[in-house]
Amino acid sequence: xxxxxxxxxxxxxxxxxxxxxxxxxxxxxxxxxxxxxxxxxxxxxxxxxxxxxxxxxxxxxxxxxxxxxxxxxxxxxxxxxxxxxxxxxxxxxxxxxxxxxxxxxxxxxxxxxxxxxxxxxxxxxxxxxxxxxxxxxxxxxxxxxxxxxxxxxxxxxxxxxxxxxxxxxxxxxxxxxxxxxxxxxxxxxxxxxxxxxxxxxxxxxxxxxxxxx
Numbered sequence: 001x002x003x004x005x006x007x008x009x010x011x012x013x014x015x016x017x018x019x020x021x022x023x024x025x026x027x028x029x030x031x032x033x034x035x036x037x038x039x040x041x042x043x044x045x046x047x048x049x050x051x052x053x054x055x056x057x058x059x060x061x062x063x064x065x066x067x068x069x070x071x072x073x074x075x076x077x078x079x080x081x082x083x084x085x086x087x088x089x090x091x092x093x094x095x096x097x098x099x100x101x102x103x104x105x106x107x108x109x110x111x112x113x114x115x116x117x118x119x120x121x122x123x124x125x126x127x128x129x130x131x132x133x134x135x136x137x138x139x140x141x142x143x144x145x146x147x148x149x150x151x152x153x154x155x156x157x158x159x160x161x162x163x164x165x166x167x168x169x170x171x172x173x174x175x176x177x178x179x180x181x182x183x184x185x186x187x188x189x190x191x192x193x194x195x196x197x198x199x200x201x202x203x204x205x206x207x208x209x210x211x212x213x
Contacts, residue, residue, distance in 0.1 A: 001108075003040045005061040006143055007097030008114065008169055011090040013053045024086050025057075026209050033059060034213040036075060038066025041212040045112055045205035048177065054092070056114060056205050058171075064099045067149035076154035087159035096165045098146035101125075104132035105139030108207075109175045113184050115202045117168035117194055120144055127191050131172055134186055136179035143169045170194065177204055 013021045030042050040060040047054040066072055079087065094116075102125040121127060124142045131140045150165055157163060170187075174180035184202065188195045195202075 001060055001100070001103060001139065001141060003060045003062045003100075005064040005066065005097065005099045006141070006169075007059040007061060007067060008095070008143070008171075009057040009059075010092070010094040011055060012092040013055060013090065015053060017086075017089050018053050021055075021086060021089070024082050028080065028082055030209070030211045032075065032080070034211055036066070036069075037071035038062045038069050039072070039213065042210065043108070043207055044209040046208050048111075048204045048206050054203070056112075058112075059097075061097070064097065064146050064149060067097045067146060068152050073152060073154060076152075076156045079156045079159070083156065084159065087156060088161075090160055093160050093162070094164045094166065096145040096150050096169065098144050098150070098168075100141050100143050102128040102142040103139065104129045105137060105173070107138045109136075109138040109173050109180075110207050111174050111177050111180045112205050112207070113172045113174075113180045113202050114205065115170040115172070115184070115187070115194065116166045117170055118166070119193070120168045121191060121194060123191075127170075127187070127194075130190055131183050131187060134179065134183040136175040137172060137183050138175060139173045140183075141169075141171050141173075143171075145169070177206075180204060
């Protein structure tokens with residue numbers, strides 16, 4: 001992770017729209033975004049254990065100011081024709097971005113487990129460092145959502161239905177599925193409030209695309 005902030009976006013895509021969505025994302029949208037001021041890179045993941053076609057997009061940012069910077073907001077208010085066709089098709093849309101408050105580890109793997117957090121932990125650095133020491137874990141980051149910057153109303157946002165956000169994100173990056181799942185189990189042991197028993201287990205995602213500016 002090169003920047004000090006990130007933007008995470010989830011959405012569901014109907015099977016009949018999946019190829020169009022992936023072509024839009026990898027042939028137009030990703031390039032448009034990573035050439036935006038303050039954007040560094042993008043990684044795209046597909047859920048491994050989800051009944052629908054659910055995707056996660058992680059944008060690496062120089063800092064959180066990119067989230068409401070004039071270049072990015074200008075693009076959100078002037079979506080391309082292809083974007084205008086795709087956006088209304090996206091369901092279960094979740095979006096949040098902000099500053100990274102803790103990180104540990106080196107590099108990136110092919111599997112991630114993103115864990116949405118309702119309340120930011122006070123011992124975030126210790127949690128992140130403990131998880132990064134697990135076998136075959138590449139890196140762990142903890143991000144706190146900037147609700148003001150994430151919540152800016154734009155033309156693109158108006159095209160979607162029922163956008164949701166979140167307080168924070170803990171993302172575990174590993175070399176294989178078993179390693180990421182094991183680190184998640186470790187998280188339950190050291191920080192049970194982040195993964196309470198009444199909350200479904202987070203989904204595992206496999207990387208399918210990446211692009212660096």
